[in-house]
Amino acid sequence: MHIVVCMKQVPDSAQIRVHPVTNTIMRQGVPTIINPYDLFALEEALRLRDRLGGEVTVLTMGPPMAEESLRKALTFGADRAVLLTDRAFAGSDTLATSFALAAALNKISQEFGEPPIVFTGKQTIDGDTAQVGPGIAKRLGLNQLTYVARIADLDPAAGTITVERRAEGGLQVLQTRLPVLITMLEGVNEIRRGSLDDAYRAARAQVVRWSAADAGITELARCGLKGSPTIVKKVFAPQGRAEKVRQVPTADRSADELAIDVIAAIFRTQPPLEDDLLRFAAGQ
Amino acid sequence: MIRDKFDAIVVGAGPSGNAAAYTMAKQGLKVLQLERGEYPGSKNVQGAILYADALEKIIPDFREDAPLERHVIEQRLWTMDDTSYVGMHYRSDDFNEEKPNRYTIIRAQFDRWFSGKVREAGAVLLCETTVTELLRDPQGRVIGVRTDRDGGTAFADVVILGEGVNGLVGQRSGLRPELKPDTVALAVKEMHFLPREVIESRFNLAGNEGVVIEAMGTITDGMTGTGFIYTNQESISIGIGCIVSDFAESGRTPYGLLEAFKRHPSVRPLLEGSECKEYAAHLIPEGGYNAMPELFGDGWIVVGDAGQFVNAVHREGSNLAMTTGRVAGETVVWLKRRREMATKANLAEYQRRLEETFVMKDLRKYRRIPDFLHRNKHIFGVYPKLLTAAAQTWFRVDGVDKRAKEKQIFQSFRSGRTLPGLIGDALKLARSWR
Amino acid sequence: MSDAPPNAPKPPAAGRAGTKRELPERFKAYRHVWVAIECEHGVVHPVSLELLGEGRKLADKRGVDLAGVVLAGDSLTAAQTAAAAFEHGADLVYTVTAPILAHYRNETYTRAMTDLVNAHQPEILLLGATNLGRDLAGSVATTLQTGLTADCTELAIDDEGSLAATRPTFGGSLLCTILTLNYRPQMATVRPRVMAMPAREPGRWGRIVEHPLDLSEEDVVTKVLRFIADRESDKAQLAYADIVVAGGLGLRSAENFQLVRALAEVLGGDYGGSRPLVQKGWITADRQIGQTGKTIRPKLYIAAGISGAIQHRVGVEGADTIVAINTDPNAPIFDFAHLGVVADAIELLPALTRAFQAHLSVNRLAG
Structure with a gap:
């Protein structure tokens, strides 16, 4: 079975800093990583391949340096990596992104075989939109299974799949027909290490590189900034509160003295809170 | 197990390992490089000085694309007490030369660039792969390594250990003794972000000019050590380091020292309004010549910090690392050309060649200083x-x-x-x- | 595989440049603000009502109606949900009632929602950023080929009458305001608890517009086999707790996190942490507070050793009183906290626990 995993290379967001004067992102030295949510999708795909045979192709759209993330995915054990990279994709919003990825998936189907399952992570840590997976599913007519906690059953011969999907207040057990798009929930598995041979193979592997034209995209107006219905009007740092923070003086106060000061300050700020707490304490 | 056999396995992708791997791969040798970090430079502390000469001898045109921050035109040496400093500053427009002599760099970026060059030259780099032991033949000759990955063995004619100051492979294999707390310094460093213009006005700089401040005095609270401040393009690296055994005796923490250094009335205005980006700690081998382990043996060579190649007085390390890596690589290439085995006797050529360089000469000159x-x-x-x-x-x-x-x-x-x-x-x- | 989503409108002829100001002719009839009201298993999700409060402001600013959209499996659920929508500010409610809508499925809901949009043409469509809402919104936006802004923290109408949707960006380091100028509807999702719950007006009523669904169970590929409800104890009440204590990297080790729990326990509150703690594995993902975790609106929020990145800030700004404890006087959390204490949380937390304990027991005896 051929499985495709869509991934994204993202900045390690914990380390992003904003220029204090210009309010622009300082990219200096910000390391990039595979979007952590995508690793759950990749591991799930690798497990299915190990069980049922076949191949795992990883696909990403991004700048040339995104190849690093793909190579890392090969180190984990993926069989093939495809990088969709073209200046025409710059400035894509989620709609334009799903357009480009859907085209690349069609091309992958032609070149390497049609995948009954396409995986994505549940969302990225930089965009946090969770829209690209559903967008791809809709464009390619794949049955959409989001927030999947477990693949309970998969019968490639019969073309059916049963999954447990995280919903509000419980798990939905859904059965549908292949082909499907699955977005994996976080924490449902743990990415493997990859053997030394996998690492060696990955280091020397050729990553397939496609431009928009290579992926068969002719309508460039549907890509990148042009193909994005949303536009970013402004990017800004938030304002502080109008009313300044009241600092509790700490000079020459022991931790215990300071604690008493803090509690007094809290109750001065919000007197009813003291009654609430006393009621709680009385109820104990 | 990797079925391919290599001319050399290099352990570590820091300056010494990269210099060795680059030198050999460039000459057509089949090189496997293993790095335990997530990517080259990920285990390195950010913000550092690059000495152009050592790198020029490996990659002459490195200035074309290496990620360099600022070239150093001014050196300040500060002797500090709690409220003041007495300084010796040397600043010269002569340092604004076509090929500047020293640069500030950000190691994570620089190491990545260097590693890219190594891979372009043809070496195969595997990251997140820790070497757990050296493999030996019945005669005791090192013939390969075992890693922490599944099926994790690989074989080569020679193993070059550039695993850094506390690399465990050499220690576990008995190639060198464990570090002694009185020959190792613990340095902590922070990156503080500031707009370019602010750095330039605060330090009296233009364009890509940079300043290095080295400081000693009461900032180390009576311990053997120094502090430093480097200007990068949009950040300032600030750090302080002392001998490990001194920390143990004094009970002071490196973090506490750094905080005090940052609060010093002569330092605080330089950092005013900056945002601290990251904090990192690093061990620096400062035992010098007298603390040096054996540098080679049957099938193995030690390079860089792993061999204590640091000149603590002049705060030089990466240039010694690059030079030892280069010389080790050249030695292996030389043996390969002569179709000779990497026996202990043959690898003695490495030390002979090193003796001809500034590395051994400087370390010998200062051999009594650490003590x-x-x-x-x-x-x-x-x-x-x-x-x-x-x-x-x-x-x-x-x-x-x-x-x-x-x-x-x-x-x-x-x-x-x-x-x-x-x-x-x-x-x-x-x-x-x- | 093909690239022709069903229900897709013909792409506009030329000049898809998003910066073009003139709204295409075919979208000019699009009016009114819609809010999707989630009512799976017969329970109205609070986020939908919160969105009605926000939608009301947008509709008033635009001088248009606020409509609730109810997709329900039976007419009782539809009626009860519509009633809740009216009481929370809706002028009218569109209902699509069919047994195949009893459980959420992407296929059926996307079809019902896109049919409804194409028939009644709203200018703005808001959904809760729940798993249901996000699953549905992505499909609907792709089908309609329109813009969708996820997880907004602020919604407004700009000078030209467009929906200005503000959300954190770059992993929560900055905010950005996003417009969908040339496409309709303008879609946005908002996470639970980000917007305040509007006051309920009992007895408030409006017009119900029923819409048919031309879809039968045989046409639907995906089947819901079962629903495994969470046990009550599994549900973290964090989002609705009155008092929340949270820790960040300033705690320095996983072990120190118990200081946070201890204080929360004394206060009868709940506890959580910032995103890095989840990434480090100190706490589970359901305890994460912030943009990508839980948004909270407690009466008292104590943040210990949390620097206060935007990603965290937007998750706690609704708290009545924010107390920040941090060693760094320049930490961004002091920009939005009400009370600040420049101190080491590791020392102050146990002291606070002791002091609260003492204060509450003394005053209880006195009272």
């Missing part, structure tokens, strides 16, 4: 205080006549440190310096 500094900690406490007090006496205009001031200064030196003490320190230092 001297360790035994004379008052150098870091008493003298800075005397010096700054003298400066204050001298520069304060308060109706005291100059002759009286001279006398006062002389008196303070004699009471702070006896005359024989003063003379003794001078003699000991001179002897160690030779």
